[in-house]
Amino acid sequence: MSDDMSDSITITVRDLQRNAAAVLKRLEHGETIIVTRHGKTVARILPPDPAEEAINQAAAEGLIDLAELARARTAQQTARVHRAPASPRGDVASEALQSLRELEGDR
Template sequence: MTEDERDTTITVRDLQRNAAAVLKRLEHGVTITVTRHGRTVARILPPDPVEEAINQAVEDGVIDRADLTRARTAAQTAKIRRAPASPDGDVASQSLQELRDMEGDR
């Protein structure tokens, strides 16, 4: 996708009429500039891949969100401990064991 394809300008009316299509374009990394009467009123950005990866790591139990919130520097962030294990055990260990089991079935 070229730079021109990654930034699209639409009107407020187009946004209202085509919200689903606009969201689909955002999923594909397009930045949308919204205008009203020719003036920019908003810019809608696609999800940040780094932020999405962090959210997934928190959801998977790899990172504890409370520790992440308290970290102020990159050095502090690097020292974040794993989230407490769930009652079902360590999520990463379970996933690794599942992968090993799948490899053994081949």
């Protein structure tokens, strides 16, 4: 593994295969991994986005409604996003997953 920038490293596909656990640990620490094959970039692996993770966690806990959040186009509208409607089955995670799938379909 070789360092390109302070927050990114470049590794070969073979290094990735042999050192997957170490690569994941570096991702957990916020580094970006650039994967090369025969000297050419074939992939860029990014660490999780803290903001996206916070939104996903809030949705999983039923604190926000992802469908409503997806419709918000301005900061004012985003600030008015309500809690997710209560599920009669209490299956918030499944509903959040369904909302994410619907959001992906809208792209």
